Every structure is written in structure tokens, then in C-alpha cells.
Amino acid sequence: MKLLRISSDLGDNYVMTYDQKGNEDIIKFEDNEFKIEYIGPGWREGELLFKINGEVHRVYVDQGYIIIDDETIFKVDRITETPIEQGKSIEELIKGKEGEILSPMQGRIVQIRVKEGDAVNKGQPLLSIEAMKSETIISAPVAGVVQKILVKPGQGVKKGDLLLIIK
Amino acid sequence: MPPFGKVLVANRGEIAVRVMKAVKEMGMKAVAVYSEADKYALHVKYADEAYYIGPAPALQSYLNIQAIIDAAEKAHADAIHPGYGFLSENADFAEAVVKAGITWIGPPVDAMRAIKSKLDGKRIAKQAGVPISPGSDGPIESLDEALKLAEKIGYPIMVKAAFGGGGTGITRVDNPDQLVEVWERNKRLAYQAFGKADLYIEKAAVNPRHIEFQLIGDKYGNYVVAWERECTIQRRNQKLIEEAPSPALKMEERESMFEPIIKFGQLIHYYTLGTFETVFSDTTRDFYFLELNKRLQVEHPITELIFRLDLVKLQINIVADQPLPFTQEELNKRVRGHAIEYRINAEDPLNDFTGSSGFITYYKEPTGPGVRVDSGVTLGSYVPPFYDSLVSKLIVYGPDRPTAIQAGIRALNDYKIGGVRTTIELYKWISQEEDFQKGKFSTAYISEKREQFVKYLKAKEQMKAALAATLYQRGYYKKATAITQQTSQNTQRKSNWKTYGLLQQSSYRVMW
Numbered sequence: 120m121k122l123l124r125i126s127s128d129l130g131d132n133y134v135m136t137y138d139q140k141g142n143e144d145i146i147k148f149e150d151n152e153f154k155i156e157y158i159g160p161g162w163r164e165g166e167l168l169f170k171i172n173g174e175v176h177r178v179y180v181d182q183g184y185i186i187i188d189d190e191t192i193f194k195v196d197r198i199t200e201t202p203i204e205q206g207k208s209i210e211e212l213i214k215g216k217e218g219e220i221l222s223p224m225q226g227r228i229v230q231i232r233v234k235e236g237d238a239v240n241k242g243q244p245l246l247s248i249e250a251m252k253s254e255t256i257i258s259a260p261v262a263g264v265v266q267k268i269l270v271k272p273g274q275g276v277k278k279g280d281l282l283l284i285i286k
Numbered sequence: 287m288p289p290f291g292k293v294l295v296a297n298r299g300e301i302a303v304r305v306m307k308a309v310k311e312m313g314m315k316a317v318a319v320y321s322e323a324d325k326y327a328l329h330v331k332y333a334d335e336a337y338y339i340g341p342a343p344a345l346q347s348y349l350n351i352q353a354i355i356d357a358a359e360k361a362h363a364d365a366i367h368p369g370y371g372f373l374s375e376n377a378d379f380a381e382a383v384v385k386a387g388i389t390w391i392g393p394p395v396d397a398m399r400a401i402k403s404k405l406d407g408k409r410i411a412k413q414a415g416v417p418i419s420p421g422s423d424g425p426i427e428s429l430d431e432a433l434k435l436a437e438k439i440g441y442p443i444m445v446k447a448a449f450g451g452g453g454t455g456i457t458r459v460d461n462p463d464q465l466v467e468v469w470e471r472n473k474r475l476a477y478q479a480f481g482k483a484d485l486y487i488e489k490a491a492v493n494p495r496h497i498e499f500q501l502i503g504d505k506y507g508n509y510v511v512a513w514e515r516e517c518t519i520q521r522r523n524q525k526l527i528e529e530a531p532s533p534a535l536k537m538e539e540r541e542s543m544f545e546p547i548i549k550f551g552q553l554i555h556y557y558t559l560g561t562f563e564t565v566f567s568d569t570t571r572d573f574y575f576l577e578l579n580k581r582l583q584v585e586h587p588i589t590e591l592i593f594r595l596d597l598v599k600l601q602i603n604i605v606a607d608q609p610l611p612f613t614q615e616e617l618n619k620r621v622r623g624h625a626i627e628y629r630i631n632a633e634d635p636l637n638d639f640t641g642s643s644g645f646i647t648y649y650k651e652p653t654g655p656g657v658r659v660d661s662g663v664t665l666g667s668y669v670p671p672f673y674d675s676l677v678s679k680l681i682v683y684g685p686d687r688p689t690a691i692q693a694g695i696r697a698l699n700d701y702k703i704g705g706v707r708t709t710i711e712l713y714k715w716i717s718q719e720e721d722f723q724k725g726k727f728s729t730a731y732i733s734e735k736r737e738q739f740v741k742y743l744k745a746k747e748q749m750k751a752a753l754a755a756t757l758y759q760r761g762y763y764k765k766a767t768a769i770t771q772q773t774s775q776n777t778q779r780k781s782n783w784k785t786y787g788l789l790q791q792s793s794y795r796v797m798w
Binding site for chain 2: 121123128129131133135137139144146148150151153155157167169171176178180184185187190191192193194195198223224226227248250251252253254255278
């Protein structure tokens with residue numbers, strides 16, 4: 120079993136465990152599991168057929184883009200393998216760094232509502248980001264203490280930027 | 287003979303392109319204006335001439351009245367079309383246009399002033415005999431006053447910006463604590479967005495539908511109502527999917543609104559296009575007036591499709607002194623079929639609809655029977671974070687609602703946009719959802735269904751990542767791509783031009 124982290128071109132991060140059993144790959148996320156089986160080449164040149172959780176899908180790979188069923192597009196920016204730490208459950212491994220608050224979007228920090236050292240509850244507003252005519256409030260995903268604030272009001276941020284750490 | 291020589295479009299994105307199409311079809315020249323962020327935007331390329339009007343923030347460019355008038359004078363434009371949003375409902379702008387000796391393609395300045403705020407609109411609606419919902423008669427001075435009135439009319443209430451539009455500054459409030467929380471924030475937002483911080487409150491209808499009527503009037507006092515648009519599928523009080531006609535209305539209910547709406551138009555001597563927004567209760571079958579929008583609406587294409595009209599050409603002809611070419615009776619006879627519009631926003635529905643800006647790395651529009659796309663982007667376009675997230679509109683048409691929905695599903699499957707997140711996947715889910723298909727929904731639809739569609743979208747996203755992992759581990763990915771294993775820390779950013787070039791190359795290579 121391996122632990123994989125996939126970053127897409129849109130700045131999304133997916134952490135999963137990966138296992139290979141014969142012709143079948145088993146991939147687990149925190150809340151979903153996929154059994155993927157390679158069937159063989161498709162009708163068209165470069166086309167591959169996969170059975171994903173029992174359903175057949177046609178897949179193309181070109182220039183880093185994966186095109187599934189001529190319909191959805193996915194681009195991988197990076198794939199990294201992380202060594203499996205002994206004694207940890209799958210759930211713990213997939214969860215990653217729980218207290219790291221990443222920016223869900225590109226925008227500008229409008230307001231920071233907490234200070235370093237503040238104790239926060241789950242769901243408590245931490246800061247807000249403005250983009251595309253709307254203000255998005257980022258709330259604490261877990262309860263804890265604000266260890267570090269890495270941004271200032273007025274600062275521009277990109278999707279995936281680390282904003283704040285809660286311990 | 288075309289009515290004008292040159293028309294300047296004081297807007298950006300899909301609506302600027304849409305207006306220019308009508309302008310060109312009428313044999314006139316189209317002039318664009320653009321900000322720093324839109325140098326390479328589609329509307330700039332599509333225009334016959336384009337003028338720079340300032341830095342990226344809207345206040346310094348698309349909301350800068352003087353810069354736009356200067357551009358119009360430089361271009362020797364005969365008329366200005368404002369599109370929607372930005373300065374489209376700004377009477378000061380309309381007045382400045384008229385003063386500069388340029389034709390304003392919009393309602394008369396006096397009529398705009400008469401309903402400058404939503405509150406003025408409510409007062410005239412009352413006079414015209416249109417039902418209105420209980421709330422404040424004027425802007426509310428203080429939070430204390432708001433709390434007292436809210437207590438009197440009863441929660442839930444809506445806090446609204448008097449000069450607002452496009453859903454900004456509207457918040458539903460369920461109790462006094464929430465009212466305290468949102469008051470100052472909404473004031474700030476209203477000031478930032480509309481230059482005026484005035485707020486008012488209104489009783490919130492529970493689970494209402496949002497239905498709007500299209501008023502068309504000429505300079506000679508002739509009016510028609512081009513039926514209604516159902517705009518109930520919303521998030522944060524902003525429309526996502528609209529359809530015409532409404533699946534909820536009976537003919538007599540629809541027609542009961544025509545007379546008061548026309549009366550409203552007569553009272554303020556209104557002409558060109560106006561949209562009469564209402565909330566409609568499925569249970570009591572009552573309409574309540576919200577506001578009259580003094581502009582061409584985002585969702586105008588669905589009315590165009592069912593009536594086989596061009597509303598932009600009609601607007602231009604009306605300001606060029608043409609009378610309406612039809613009566614209400616003739617217009618009613620033109621109605622055919624059903625149309626649906628999907629607003630394609632650069633947003634992430636999985637992440638509470640946060641904006642998603644960046645380069646469009648893939649772009650392929652759907653075509654075929656019953657499909658229209660009004661787009662402001664193309665392959666390689668940049669979606670800036672400074673403006674609205676609407677990138678294009680997919681409009682589908684069919685002889686009846688089920689056929690239109692099927693056309694919608696097909697066209698959404700054919701629509702491919704890469705590089706930014708969009709609402710396309712969400713719309714595919716909605717179009718196949720049972721309550722939507724039955725026409726049973728309220729403005730709470732998106733929040734009520736959130737859990738279901740988030741689960742579906744998340745699983746779909748994870749499936750793509752799982753497939754990528756398999757392709758990588760089985761060696762197909764390495765073979766087919768130049769992907770390198772690297773950590774996020776040493777990722778180097780490419781210049782925008784380099785990115786643009788690479789996108790063009792790789793996109794053309796991909797087989798669909």
C-alpha cells in the first residue's frame with residue numbers, strides 16, 4: 120500500500136491510499152473507495168478502457184490531461200508518494216495536516232477575525248476573502264488554538280495558499 | 287438605414303459581445319472599452335474599435351463615468367449601450383451620456399430617477415396596484431430602528447441594499463442576533479458595491495419562487511409584457527438557472543399581472559426594457575413586488591427564444607424613435623415552446639461557490655438543435671478575480687419543458703471548459719434531479735439539495751484523481767505526459783504569456 124498525493128492544475132489536493140491486487144487497483148479516500156480495473160485498449164488510438172466500481176469508462180491521456188468519457192477533463196499538476204508511517208490507521212494517513220487552513224480560492228484578504236494565541240471553536244469564522252464580487256468567510260474546520268497567521272488584510276492570495284495554522 | 291453609425295458598449299464579458307452582435311447585425315460599428323485586466327478579452331477582440339479606460343478595479347474603469355464618456359467622444363460613438371450591471375442603472379451616467387450629445391440606449395433619465403432605489407419602486411408599485419410585501423417605507427437610519435421594525439413585522443426578514451442589484455447586499459435574517467451581526471457588514475458591502483450604504487428591511491417570504499415579468503415600452507406610450515421568467519434556482523440570492531415560461535403559472539395568473547405592470551410603466555413614462563421582479567408563493571398563489579430592473583437582464587435570451595425576438599435590437603430601435611412592432615395580443619400569439627438558461631459561472635459548487643479565476647485551458651462550446659451559447663470567453667481567455675464570475679450562458683430550447691431539459695443535459699455534456707472550475711457539473715446533476723424535472727422548487731432549492739449534490743460532485747472529482755493515480759502507477763501516465771515528480775515548494779510559476787502559449791498548443795492537440 121502507498122500513500123499518494125495528487126495536485127490538480129486547479130490547485131486541488133487529493134490524498135489517497137493506493138493498493139494493487141492483480142489487475143485491480145484499490146484507491147481509498149476518506150469517504151470514498153474506488154476499484155479500478157484496466158480492461159484493455161479502446162476502439163480509437165490512444166484510448167484505454169477501465170472498469171471503475173463496475174462501470175466501464177473510456178479514457179484518454181494527452182499532454183498531462185486526462186479525458187474521461189469524452190466529457191470530463193482532469194489535469195494533474197503533481198503526483199507525490201509519501202512513505203507510510205507505521206502504526207497509523209488509513210483514516211489518519213489520508214486526513215493529512217488537519218489544522219492547516221488553505222485558501223479555497225484566489226482573492227484578497229478582507230478581514231482577519233482572530234489573533235495568534237486565540238482559542239477557536241469548530242465553525243468559528245477566522246477570516247474572510249473577497250473575490251468576484253463576493254465575500255467568503257473561512258471558518259475553523261477544527262477546534263484549537265491559532266498558532267500562526269500567515270496573511271495580512273489587503274493581501275492577495277492564490278488557491279491553496281496556507282493562511283493560518285490551528286493546533 | 288441603420289439607426290446609428292457607431293455604438294459603444296460600456297461593459298465587458300458575454301453581455302458586451304451579445305450587444306455587439308446585435309449592433310453588427312444592424313449594420314453599425316461596435317466600440318468596446320476595457321480595463322487593464324481585460325486587454326486580451328473576447329469583447330475587445332470582437333469589437334470594431336476598443337478603448338482603454340483604466341486599471342483593473344471596476345471603480346477605476348467600468349464604473350468610471352468620465353473615462354467612458356471620453357472613450358465615446360474619442361470614438362465618435364452615436365450611442366452607448368450599458369449592458370447589465372456596472373453603470374447600466376445609474377441615472378447620473380445616463381444623464382452624462384445624454385449631456386455629451388450621445389444617445390442613451392436605456393430608459394429615460396427621469397424614469398430612472400423616479401425609481402432610483404428599490405424603495406421608490408415599491409412606492410410606485412403600490413400606486414399602480416401591485417401587491418408589495420411588508421417592510422420599511424424608507425432607508426433605515428440605525429440598527430435600533432431596524433430591530434424595532436423587524437420585531438413588528440416578524441422574522442424572518444430580508445436586509446437589502448436600497449441601491450443594490452445582482453443579489454449583493456441581500457441577506458436573510460432569522461433573529462435579532464443575526465440582524466446585529468449582518469447590519470454593519472451589509473452597509474459596508476452596499477457602499478463598496480453601489481456607492482451608497484442605505485439599507486432597508488422586508489418580510490421574507492418562506493420558500494418562495496422568484497418570477498419576473500418583461501416589460502417593453504416605446505416612446506409613444508405603447509406597452510407589452512413579454513410574459514415571465516422563472517428565476518427560482520439561486521444561490522446567495524443570485525440566479526443560476528432561469529426558464530421561460532414559468533412551470534408554476536396558469537395563464538390567468540400570468541395575465542393578472544400585465545395590467546398593474548403596464549400601469550407602473552405609464553406612471554413614470556418608462557420606455558425600452560424593464561424587468562418587474564416578484565416573489566410568488568406556490569401555496570397562496572400571490573405575487574409580491576420586489577423591484578423594477580431598468581436594464582437588459584442577464585436572462586433575456588430565454589424570452590427571446592420563446593417569442594422569437596431580439597431584445598437588444600428592439601431596445602436600439604425604441605431609442606431611435608421606432609414604435610413597438612406588435613400589440614400584446616400579437617405578442618401572445620408568437621409564444622412557442624420552452625427555454626432554459628444555465629449561467630456558466632467560474633465557481634466551485636463544492637466549495638460554497640467560491641470564485642475560480644485563471645486561464646481557460648480548454649474551451650469547446652456545444653452546438654446543435656435548440657442550443658445557444660452567449661459567451662464572453664474563448665480558449666486562452668483569462669478569467670480575472672475583479673469582476674462577476676459569469677463567463678458564459680448556455681441557453682437551450684425545446685417544444686416543451688421536458689424536451690428543453692433533455693437538450694440541456696446533452697448540451698451541458700458537450701460543453702467543455704478547463705482551467706477554471708465551473709458550475710457545469712452541478713447543472714448536469716440538477717437537470718436530472720427529480721424535483722427540478724417536476725418543476726417543484728423554491729429559492730431554497732440549492733441550500734436544500736446541497737448535501738446531495740456535494741456528495742455527487744465530490745465522488746466524481748475523487749474518481750478522476752483515483753483514475754490519475756491508477757494511470758500513473760500502471761505507467762500510462764508517465765508515458766503520455768511530461769509530468770515530473772516534485773514537491774510543491776519548488777514548483778516554478780511560468781509567465782502568463784508562456785502559459786498562454788502552452789495552453790494553445792496542448793489544447794489543439796487534444797482529441798475530443
